Amino acid sequence: MDLKNEILKKLVKSVNDCNFDGAGSLVVTFSNRPDLCDFQTNYALIVAKNMGMKPIEVAEKIVENIEKSEFFEFSVVAPGFINIKVTDKALSEFANFVKADKNLGVEQVEKKRFVFFDYGGANVAKELHVGHLRSPIIGEALKRLHAVMGDKVLADVHLGDFGLQMGLTVLQLKEDGYLDAFFDENVKDYSKIPMQDITLDLLNDEYPKASKRKDVDKEFKKMADLFTLYIQQHKEPYFSIYNKIKDLSVAEIRENYKLLNTTFDLYLGESDAEPFIDETIKIFVDKNLARESDGALVVDVARDGEHIPIPKKSEDEPQRYKNPMPPAIIKKYNGGDLYATTDLATILMRNREYSPDEIVYITDNRQSVHFEQVFRCSKLAGISPEKQKLTHVAFGTMNGRDGKPFKTREGGVVRYKDVINLLIDSAEKKLEENGIVGDKELARRIGVGAMKFGDLSNVVGTDYVFDMDKFMSFDGKTGPYIQYTIARINSILSKADAQPSEVDVQNLEERKIVLAILKLNSSYNVCYENYSLNTLCLATFDLASAFSTYYNNCRILSEKDVKRKKSMLAVCLLVKNCLEKALYTLGIDSVEKM
């Protein structure tokens, strides 16, 4: 049951009865003048001219033809708007329907699909930093949203575990003397070699060191390429060393994702696609889709009007392109595999093992060209069937207050863990002000929830400012405000000397709450269509805020009329359930008290 849809059906029927055109394009929107009406349509304004009529006449005819109902009141306003008011009775019925429905009235998609999510994407041996926060936040929420909307979902973390960083790290460790035992010719069984000297802290030092060095030392870079190739070829002892580093790193990565309420069904990585790489390359070669270029194997993916060379002003200027869409490199000069190679082989693997209707990748927008290349390649080669949807959800950057990418005071990269600790500390201070001391898990829920809500409130593709004070405010469009509203309802429900019954809408505050639920429920579909959670965040806030007004204006606990009190408590419980469902979808924990 969706009141907005019911209204639409009535209007369409009347338009058809009147023999007017364009019933298919009629839209009903939430009113932007809630003091006048709850919904409206400007259909008459759009179609009147073509019919040679005045908009007001069209609107009046439509309204005259609608059968009277105890649910809706239709009226006409100059120059031709149709305003719709929903009666208290209709709102009560809707509220009780939502209350009883197992999906709380959120309408699922008609065509349920199997959607595969690829997010997280942490890189083994590289420490997680602030840039790794958005993918798990957005990915987890999108996955949950799809599940709420009825899709079957599966999530894979797709670790970066097959690239140059592996070769760099192993080479640096070797040069610094940590791997002598592995390179001792007498050693046969690498699994017995103790690794106590190799810690996460060491890896966090060694990789950046190597990464800097590769930019200035060509020989070092070449050697790292070779080490990477050996790892990709499972050559010993490189492969055993790599596996030990990977185990260490993945344990840490799992912990980090858990702090963000992010979970995966599959903990696979680029390396798991390795058995599919030869076959993938062969498909491109056999279908004549690849050509050689400077020893590498590339696939041309540019279409007309793309990748047009811009004439150089001088000889030594690098070549630039209009609408850049460079060829995808699927084999490196030394036979090594690249990011595109493993992504293509991974699509082949996923289709062999799962064949989902859609694969959704969540990364920052600097990878847009990469994914466009990979998607085009997969379609060209038929690795992804024509009917399969491939989606890249490209998010913007999390900036500091100065509007530039978030950095430490010294200008360094902010570590992932540091951000989380900052959030937890700040939440602990807030809780202390409310007299709650020493509850670390509660502080994590609030701190992390604050960041997630702050993040997801933005249209996914835009940059935003990480503003801790704003995110953490208990009052405003924030995660803590929603959690606080739930905690407040918990307290009302536990203090009440009566049980919630059915909702019976009696006043303006209750009308606003039920309308806010209606809006919240319709926002799920908007987010589903847009791959962005911002509409859901806003609607969740609007519901919490409608509840605050209700709480301030209407005495619930001291209500004398027991029947009325039970109905009011039912409103409270309904709001709590709807808010909790929204928070769950966003991947934010609810809290009992705060």
Ligand code: ARG
């Ligand atoms: N590891 C990658 C990075 O750090 C992200 C992986 C995204 N997923 C993918 N299938 N390429 O940028």
